[in-house]
Amino acid sequence: MKADPAVQRRLLDLAEIDAELTRLAHRRRTLPEHTELTEAEAAVQEGKDKLIATETAAGDLDRDIRRLEHDVEGVRARTRRDEQLLAGSGVGAKQAADLQHELQTLARRQTVLEDEQLEVMEQREALGVHLEHARRVLTEAEQRLSEITERRDNALADIDAVVAGRGRDRTAVVGEIPGEVLAIYERRREQGNVGAAPLRERRCGACRLELDRTFLSQLRAAPADELVRCEECGTILVRTKESGV
Structure with missing residues (x-):
């Protein structure tokens, strides 16, 4: 020919x-930001999972605290009622003895509940520190993901601009052959x-x-x-x- x-x-x-277009396509596929994004996305997902787990645990403790508060208030209300009955007139010796016994039982029950309540509140306070840490870790991971995404998008935009220019050059050359x-x-x-x-x-x-x-x-x-x-x-x-x- x-x-x-x-x-x-x-x-x-x-x-x-x-x-050059082949090199640009290879560069596009192998940008280091692609690997960084995969790692950053995994870090964000891990952060979300840990935050959800910590929030769930905190929610469970909050429910326990509310239950214990309700139980303690119930014991206190029963104690007040028994004390009022005991202080009232017309209470026989047997009923008085029964009320005294119940008041002692209620006092022990209140002590147990308040101790348990204090323990749970201490656990909740400690978990609150972990909760704040989990939120901070997730925020930092999301910020890193956003920064890497922006870098990746800028790199791709630069490559695309060069590819577009070389594509126009190619069209011009092809027209002469x-x-x-x-x-x-x-x-x-x-x-x-x-x-x-x-x-x-x-x-x-x-x-x-x-x-x-x-x-x-x-x-x-x-x-x-x-x-x-x-x-x-x-x-x-x-x-x-x-x-x-």
Whole structure:
């Protein structure tokens, strides 16, 4: 196939653009912020789980405190009633003895309940410290996640801007290359290969292999507008002043 030497040189420009776009795509996929985000998201989730667990435990203790307060108040109310009955007139000796016994029982019960209430309140106070710590840890984790997300988004925006610019450059170059020549180049690209590369110092710029003498002799004899391919990898070889042929 024939292709003007100027067109062949534009293939090198196109290959350079495509190589840069490939590098940009790789950079986009491998931004360190992606890994940082995964870790930060895990930290936020862990922080939320710990906060929920701590809040649940605090809620359980708060319910215990309210239950104990209710029980203590019930004992106190019963004690007041018995004391009023005992102080009233018309109370017989047996009833008085029964009331005294019940008052003693209520006093012991109140002591037990108040001790339990104090213990639970101390547990709740200690858990309150853990609760504040859990909230602070979650807030810090969320802030870090937000900062990393912003850095990631800015990095992606920068990459996208460069990709857009190089995409416009590619469109302009493609417009200068004949369709049949471009088709050969694009088929190579679709197969995951370099579409075109310079022949530099008798080596293919794609596979980096030094070409044998017979093939180099054929290249020397080939017209400048002949589209040649590397005998090793099939890439379009573009001859330049640095080719050594």
